[in-house]
Structures are given as structure tokens and as C-alpha cells.
Amino acid sequence: MNPVTSPAAAFAAHLDRLVSHDMLALAARFSMAAIFLQSGRTKVEGLLAVTPGAIELFRTEYRLPLLPPEWGAHLAAYAEHLFPLLLVLGLGTRLSAAALLGMTLVIQLFVYPDAWPTHLSWAGLLLYLVGRGGGRLSLDRLLRIP
Numbered sequence: 001m002n003p004v005t006s007p008a009a010a011f012a013a014h015l016d017r018l019v020s021h022d023m024l025a026l027a028a029r030f031s032m033a034a035i036f037l038q039s040g041r042t043k044v045e046g047l048l049a050v051t052p053g054a055i056e057l058f059r060t061e062y063r064l065p066l067l068p069p070e071w072g073a074h075l076a077a078y079a080e081h082l083f084p085l086l087l088v089l090g091l092g093t094r095l096s097a098a099a100l101l102g103m104t105l106v107i108q109l110f111v112y113p114d115a116w117p118t119h120l121s122w123a124g125l126l127l128y129l130v131g132r133g134g135g136r137l138s139l140d141r142l143l144r145i146p
Helices: 006-016 023-043 052-062 068-087 093-111 115-131
Strands: none
Touching: 006 023, 023 068, 023 115, 052 068, 052 093, 068 093, 093 115
């Protein structure tokens, strides 16, 4: 054993056990769920009634190409509730993360192009979930969903 790398290798192995994929996936799932659910809650009143203010936001500030503001507001509000819920449960984790990654790309390209540092951090967490799944602490694992 190389005396210089042996302690470093032992420390790295300890960190691998301590910070497992399951822990990283759980943290990524809950982090991304919180971000998108908070955004979704700003677009609705009550359970899921999309507000006129949300529609106006899609008409003036968000202005997505090829999508009427009414549709955009409703689709975003529903997606920002459904996919975070699925992430928290770890159900359809890869699909939910991919959907939120798609939303992130739309936001980056068409709405807030200068917010790339934030969107890049979201994309990193979402790509991790798309690539590795929800981990052992998920319904995906219980239901044997890859």
C-alpha cells in the first residue's frame, strides 16, 4: 500500500458509504419537488384553480411560443403539482425528473435566459434522477420500476 494514498482511499471509501446514491437521490427528489411545488402554488388558489394573475403572467412575461397563455398557465400549474408529488413519493422518478428537466429547459430558453446558473443546478439534480432513479427509499424500488 502506498502510505500517501491509503488514508485518502480509506476516507473516500468511508464517504462513499456515508453519502450513498439513496441519500443523494432522496435529497435531489425533495429539493426539486420543493422548488417546483412552490412555483406551482403561486399559480393557483385553493387546490388547483389557476388564477387570472397566472394567466396574465403567461401572457406578458413568460410568452411561450406556439402555446396560448391560458394553456401554458394551466399546464405549468398542473405539472408543478403532479411531478413534485411523484418525486416525493419516488414514483415514476425518472419520468417525473425528465418532465421537470423539460420545463427547466423551456424556462431557460424562452423565459429567463439570464438565470442559467440556477437552471444549471436544477438540471444537474434532475439529470442525476433521470440517470440513476429514485433509489431504495422510493416507491419505484418497492414496485420494481426501473
